[in-house]
Amino acid sequence: MIPVAFEYERAESAEQAKALLAEHGDEAKLLAGGHSLIPLMKYRLAAPAVIVDIGRLSDLSYIRDEGEQLHIGALTRHRDVETDALVIGQVPLLAAATSEVGDPQVRHRGTIGGSIAHGDPASDIPSALLALRATMVIDGPGGVREVASDDFFTGFLETAIGDDELLTEIRVPKVPDAGWSFQKFNRRAQDWAIVGASIVVDNGSCGVGLVNMDSRPIRAGAVEAAVNNGASAADAAAAAADGCSPSGDLNASVEYRQHLARVLTRRGLEEAGR
Amino acid sequence: MQVNIEVNGTSQSHDVEPRTLLVHYLREECDLTGTNIGCDSSSCGACTVHLNGEAVKSCTVFAVQADGQQVTTIEGLAPSDEQLHPMQQAFHECHALQCGYCTPGMVMAAVSLLDEVPDPTEREVRVGLEGNLCRCTGYHNIVKAVLEAAGGAR
Structure with missing residues (x-):
């Protein structure tokens, strides 16, 4: 798969990168490691006219x-x-x-x-x-x-x-003493998560972030509030899919994603010591 | 755009389109066809080469990103025409290949893995090679070969 042709600029500094963005406007796209952008360009889901390579800004x-x-x-x-x-x-x-x-x-x-x-x-x-x-x-x-x-x-x-x-x-x-857990459910080792959950519980204050449960990365605010109010892991996790609008695809239906969010959040809360 | 890349210890200079992927550059400009193209979507690892000593998927790197850098392909691994690299030798001895298509990428990923984890457990080898697929499913002997190569290095 070969991307659409583009003009290549290599930025030697953050200032130069900003100048190139100012010059090319929304025609330009920044390239760092390229492992999100290049696949999109190969599938021709992205076709920026100008690539500004910031991959060498070691500072x-x-x-x-x-x-x-x-x-x-x-x-x-x-x-x-x-x-x-x-x-x-x-x-x-x-x-x-x-x-x-x-x-x-x-x-x-x-x-x-x-x-x-x-x-x-x-x-x-x-x-x-x-x-x-x-x-x-x-x-x-x-x-x-x-x-x-x-x-x-x-x-x-x-x-x-x-x-x-x-x-x-x-x-x-920094949360060196917090309980935490990262839960990821996928089909093969290297795959994207079908659903995932990041959990941190620090001094009774809880943070829960969800993977693939909406059109953007989101927090499970209802779970956080339940934990902060003293709910058990199982009771709090029951609210993991509340307010989320996941999409269905080949790997998982909407209902299955909602189920996974509840299960992974419960496991994560338990692992984090709730 | 002119790119200068040190490939297997030799300086190469070519005029390429910016959209040229490193794997196409290696195969078509440098005539190094040991690096295979499998999935072409950074999943299978058949195109794994070393960029500045680390395993990368050359289907997901533009040649212009490697300008001025060092690339090693499977052709550059053996110390001489008569002698295999210890990882190649271990793959040979453990029969760690069936059709052989994934082998160049597997070997390059395995060498990079041992650079980072010189004495891995079997589990660490399996996790460390998660970016390489063998569709013959010959994983057991591949893992055996990597452990063998690690043992030889001890």
């Missing part, structure tokens, strides 16, 4: 300890996140979710920023960032702004990042 590949948070550069590869001692120690849920993305070859190329900028409801990492109440840092002509994970995923393959903006950093609260 956006880092994991830093910043007090209450970890700051993760948008171009940090999945492999570097899943094996990083700080992430494993301080935000083990994120390390676990990242280690479930694709397969080793995919994780050698794919980046955390590229994955979440793609805004795919079937991706693993957004569910963890929603459960953890992460914050995204977006750089654009209007300056740098922070967007809460709740406001970041706006629709199917749509995020709060503007056409002329660049996602630069993901800020994740």
Whole structure:
């Protein structure tokens, strides 16, 4: 499969990337590791006229300890996140979710920023960032702004990042002592989740993010509220599919996805120590 | 666009369209046809090569992304024409192939796995090769070969 022809620009800095986006407008698309974008281009579901390759902006590949948070550069590869001692120690849920993305070859190329900028409801990492109440840092002509994970995923393959903006950093609260669980149900080892759930329970405060249960990555707010009010794992998980609008496909009907959301959320809450 | 890529230790320079995938570049510009195209959708791993020493799926990398980088294909693994790489030797001895189509990708993924996890358990080998499919389902001997190669390296 061969993508539609495009003009290729390689950005040597974040500033240059922004300048190229400003120049080409919505004709341009950023290329990081390429493991969301290139498949779309090969299927010709995406046909950007201009590709701005930011894959070599090594100054956006880092994991830093910043007090209450970890700051993760948008171009940090999945492999570097899943094996990083700080992430494993301080935000083990994120390390676990990242280690479930694709397969080793995919994780050698794919980046955390590229994955979440793609805004795919079937991706693993957004569910963890929603459960953890992460914050995204977006750089654009209007300056740098922070967007809460709740406001970041706006629709199917749509995020709060503007056409002329660049996602630069993901800020994740440290939760070294929290109970957590990442649950993923799929058909084969490397597949996308049919449904998945990220659970974190910290000092009685609960976060639940769901994979593939709506047109965008979402939180299970009813489950969080039930846990915070003292409900058992089984009682809280019964509300996991409330308010969700999953789609049906070859792998699973709507009803089966709703069932999976309840089962995986219950298992996750139990594993997280609820 | 002119790309300069070090392929199997040799500098290669070619004028390619930006949309050229690395696997097509290797097979058609460099005449290195050991790297196979299987699913062409980053699922099967038949096209696995090393980019700067790490296993990647060359159907999901543009050649322009590898500009200035180092690529190793199955042809570049053996130290000489007379001697196989230890992983190739282990595949040979354990009969870790049936039709052989997945083999180049399996070997490249397995070498990359042992670089990261030198002494894996059987479970770690199976999980570590999750990105490579063998449609003959010859997984048992493939896993045996990787464990054998790891043992030889000990």
